[in-house]
Amino acid sequence: MALVVAKNISKSFGKSKAISNLSLEINKGKITGLVGPDGAGKTTLIRLMTGLLDLDEGELEVLELKLPNEASKVQEQIGYMPQKFGLYEDLSVLENLKLYANLQSIEKSKQQSRIEELLEFINLKDFKSFLAKDLSGGMKQKLGLACALIKKPKLLLLDEPGVGVDPISRKELWAIVDKLISDGVGVVWSTAYLDEAAICDEVILLNEGEILFSGEPKNLSNTMEGKIFKVVGKIKDKRKTLRLALQNTHIKDGVILGDSIKLICDKKENLPKLEDLEANECKYEPMKPNFEDGFMNILKGEFNGESKLAKQMGELEKSDSKYLIEAENLTKSFGSFKATDSVNFQIEAGEIFGFLGPNGAGKSTTFKMLCGLLKPTSGTAQVLGMSLEKSSYKARKKIGYMSQKFSLYGDISVYENLKFFAGVYGLKGKKRSDKINNMIEIFELEKYKRTASKDLPLGYKQRLSLACAVMHDPVVLFLDEPTSGIDPQTRREFWNHIYAMVQKGMTIMVTTHFMDEAEYCDRIALIYKGKAIALDTPHNLISQIGEDATMEEAFIELIKREDND
Template sequence: MSLVKIDNLSKSFDNNFALNDITIDIKGKMVTGLVGPDGAGKTTLIRLMTGLLDKTSGNINVLGYDLPKFSHEIQKDIGYMPQKFGLYEDLSVKENLLLYAKLQEIPKNEIQNRINELLSFTNLSDFDSFLAKNLSGGMKQKLGLACALIKKPKLLLLDEPGVGVDPISRRELWDIVQQLIKDNVGVIWSTAYLDEAELCDEVILLDHGKILFNGNPNELKKTMNNKVFKLVGSFENKRETLRLALKNDKVKDGVILGNSIKLVCEDEKFLPKLNQINATNCKYEKIEPNFEDGFMNILNGNFNSDSPLSSELKTLEKIEGSLIEAISLTKKFGNFTATNNVSFQIKQGEIFGFLGPNGAGKSTTFKMLCGLLHPSSGEAKVLGLSLEKSSYKARKKIGYMSQKFALYGDISVIENMKFFAGIYGLKGKEKDNKIKSMIKIFELEKYLKYPAKDLPLGFKQRLALSCAVMHNPSVLFLDEPTSGIDPITRREFWNHIYAMVKKGMTIMVTTHFMDEAEYCDRIALIYKGKAIALDTPHNLISQVGKNATMEDAFIELIKRNKNA
C-alpha cells in the first residue's frame, strides 16, 4: 500500500526550483530515508507532504487524500517533527506532552494514559518533571518524537532527528522507530548521517531538487563494488599521503580510517604508485563499499584535498611541549558536577578529538579551555598561559567555533566578518585583505548582504569558521563544527582542518560523526564529566574487537564504564 504518491511535483521560490518535476511512490510498513546535500530539497518535500507548503505544480496524495484540498484530514493522521522542533523550554517534559495532547484534541479521559505510554516508550519516565531546556540533546529529540506521536499517526515525518545527537541516543531513536514500523506506522526519515540512510528500507537521494536515486541502499552500494580500497602499513604522515593520493585524477575520494587510508578509484590498476604518495611500506587491500561511497559517487564528488586556506595562513613558529593543557579541570553548577577532574595535554599540530554522549561535559570543558567559563577547581592553559591569570594574552592566540551558531543573526555576512576582524585586532588594509580572502576561500560572495540567520546551514558553518580563523590563531577549538551539514561540505571542512594543522595550528574538535573521530590523532572520551579513555582511534577500536567500528568502540567503552 502506498502512503505517499507524488507525480511530476515541482516547487519554486522566486523562480528557483527547490523541487523539479519529481515522481515518488512511498510504501507503508517501512522506513524511507531522504538524503542529499544542503539545499537538495529534503525539508521542502517533507513540508509539502504535511500540507504546510503549497506546490507549484504536480500532484501529491498522502494517505489517500489529495493535497492541498484535504490538508486538514491529512494533518489529523500524520506526525511531524521538524528540524527545529517547537518544544517549550520552560515547560517540563510532562507539560510539553500535555500541551501537545490538547492541541491534537486527545479526549480528556485518554490524555494521562497516552502520556504515560509515550514516557515509557521513549524511556523518559524518570525525567517527566525536568524542564525541556535542561534535557540533553538526545532527550530533547526523544521528547520531540513523543510529542509528534501524541496522536497515534499512520505516517510519521522526521526531518533530521539525529542532528547533534550522540551515537547512543541515535540508536535509541532508531529502535523506537523500528517499533513503530511493527505497529504499522510508516516513517519518512530525513538524515545527514549516511550510516542512518544505510539502515533504511528505501532511500530517496535528492540533489538540486532532482531525484538521483530511489531504491534499497544496498543497490547503491553495489555500484561501488571493486572500487574501494584500503591502504595499510607504516605511514610517514597519513595526512600527506592522503593529500598526494587525492591529487591523482583517478582517485575520486579518500578519507583517513584510524591507522589506514580509504581510497575510491575506478579500477585497481589506476591506484597511485606507493612511492609517489610516500607510502613505500604500505599495501592496498580491496574492501567492501558502504552507502557513503555510492552517495559520493552519484553526486560526482571529486576531492583534490587542497584547501585554498593553506595559502592564506602563516606557518606558525615551532613550539615544544604542550599547547593545550587541562589540569584536574572541574566545573560545578550548584550540586551538579559537569566536568570532574579532567586532565590531558595536546601538542602542536595535533588534531585532538573530544567525544562523549550529549550532556557528558564536552562543551563545558571546551568553554573552560577557551576562557569562557571559570573552573571551580583545576587549571586550563593555552601556550603555557593560564586562562585565569593571563586570559587576554591567551585568547588572542585562540580561535573558537561554538556548537550553536554564535554569530549575529540579524546583521549581514559582511558585517559579521568586519565585526569579528575588529575583535581579533585586525585593522586597516590587513583587515580588508583578510576579509576579502576569507570571502573567496569560503565562497561567500553571493551571500554578503544576507542576514547571517538566513544562510543555508553549510554556509552558516563556513562563515563561522572564517570568523574563527581570520586572525591566524595558534589554537583552534571546534565544537561540533559539522553537525547537520552534508558529507560533501564535511569533506571540505576537513580539508581546511588538515591545511591548518599542516601550518602548525593545534586543533581540538568535538563531533558526533564517528567517521570524523577517526580523522583525529588522539581521542579523549568523556562520560558523566570524567575522561574515561584517552588514546589513538585505532587503539580505542582495538580495545573492543578486531572488526569493530569507532561507533562500536564509543558505545562499548561507555557501557563498560556504566557497569564498572
C-alpha cells in the same frame, strides 16, 4: 499501499527552484530515508507533504487525500517533527506532552493513558517532572518525537531528528521509530548521517530539487564495488600520504581511518605506486563499499587534497612548548553537579585531538574553561602556557573558537559578521579587506553576502562560523561540533581544511558525534559523566573492543564498561 504519491511536483521560492518536476512514492510499513546536500530540497519536500506549503505545479496525494485542498484532513492523520522542534523549554516533560495532547484534540479521558504509554515507549518515565530545557540533546529529541506521536499517526515525517545527538541516543531514537513500523506506520526520515540512511528500507537522494537515486541503499553502495581500497602498514605521515594520493587524477576521494588510509579509485589497475605516496612499507587491501561511497560518487564529489583556506594563511607563530593545550585535574561544578570531574590531558603542537562523549558528558564545559569562557571550580586549563581566563587580549588573538551553538550575530549580514570579527581580532586596512574577501570566496558565501546570518541554510551557517573563527590565523583552534547537521560533502571540505591547517602548524581540538570523524584524529579522549574514561589513538581504542570493531561500537562498549565498573 502508497502513503504518498507525487507526480511532477515543483516548488519555487522567487527565482530559486527548491523542488523540480519530482515524482515519487512512499510506502506503508517502511522507513524511507531522505538524503542530499544542504539546499537539496529535503525540508521543502517534507513541508509539502504536511500541507504547510502549497505546490506550484504537479499532483500530490498523502494518505489518498489531495494536497493542498485536503491539507487539514492530512494534518489530523500524520505526525511531523521539524528540524527546530517547538518544545516549550520552561514546561516539564509531562506538561509538554499534555499541551500537545490538547493541541491534537485528544479526549481528556484518553490523554493520561496515551502519555504514560509514550513515556514508557521513549524511556523518559523517570524524567517527566524535568523542565525541557534541562534535558540532554538526546532526551529533547525523544520528547519531540513523543509529541509528534501523541495522536497515533499513519505517516511520520522526521526532519533530521538526529542532528547534534550522540550515537547512543541516535540508536535509541532509531529503535523507537523501528517499533512503529510493525504497526504499519510509514516513516520519512531526513538525515545528514549516512550510516542512518544505509539502514533505511528505501532511500531518496535529492540534489537541487531532483531525485538522483531512489531504491534500496545497498544498490547505491554496490555501484562502488571494486573501487575502494585501504593503505595499511607503517605510514610515516598519514596526512602527507593522503594529500599525495588525492593529487593523483585516478583517486577521487580519500580519508584517514585510524592507522590506515581509505582511497576511492576509478579502477584497481590505476592505483598509484605506494612509493609515490611515501608509503613504501605498506600494501593495498580491498574494502567493502558503504552507502557514503555511493553517495559521494553520484554527487560527483572529488577532492584533490588542496585547501584554499590553508594556502592563504600566513606563517603561524611557533611555540617553544611541546604541549599547547593542557588540562590538569580540571573540574567544574554547578551546585552539587560536577559537569567536568578531574579531567587530565595534554595536546601536542600540530595535533588533531578529538573529544568524544554522549550529550551532557561535559565536552562543551571543558572547551569553555580552556577558552577562558568559564572559570574552573578547581584544577587548571592552559593554552599556550597560560590561563585564558586571566590572559591578555594579545594572547586571545592566538586562539580560534567555533562554538557548538551558532554564536554569530543573527540579525546582521554575512559580510557584516566577517567585518566585525576581523575587527575584533585586530585586522586592519588592506589585510582586513583581503581576509574578508578570501573567506567569502573560499566558503562560497558570495550569494549570501547580504543575507542575515540567522537566515542561512545550516551548512552555510557552519561555513560562516568557521570563517570567523580562523580569519586571524590562530595558532590553536577549538571546534565544538563544527560539522553537526551539515551534509557529507561539506563535512569532507571542512576536514580537508582541518588536515591542511594542521600541516601548516595549527593545533586543533575538535568535538564530534560523527564516529568516522573520530578516526580522522591523531588521538581521542572519551569523556563520560564528566570524567575522561579513555585516552588513546583511534586504532588503539578500537583494538580494545575487537579487530573488526567500528569506532561507534568502541564508543558504546567503552561507555557500557564504565557503567558496569
